[in-house]
Amino acid sequence: MERVxxxxxxxxxxxxxxxxxxxxxxxxxxxxxxxxYEIALEMMAKYKEFAAKIVS
Known part of the structure; x- marks a missing residue:
């Protein structure tokens, strides 16, 4: 984060x-x-997709 x-x-x-x-x-x-809240859900979903590619 740069700033609020x-x-x-x-x-x-x-x-x-x-x-x-x-x-x-x-x-x-x-x-x-x-x-x-929506941003957090979006980031978690995208990270899970990323992690699934790394693990498999």
Whole structure:
């Protein structure tokens, strides 16, 4: 994470955004607090897909 805006928006640092995009296909540079739960579910699902490829 790079910063949290005054409205609570979380902004990823460029390097973190690129790693997440390249490794697990998570392509969001930022998200608002009210989307946190859905974002967490999305990230977990993408990580599970990534991990399944590594394990098999």
């Amino acid at each position: 805006e005054s409205d609570g928006t979380v902004v990823f640092a460029d390097y973190a955004h690129e790693i997440l995009k390249d490794m697990i296909g998570f392509d969001r540079k930022s998200f608002e607090p009210e989307d946190s």
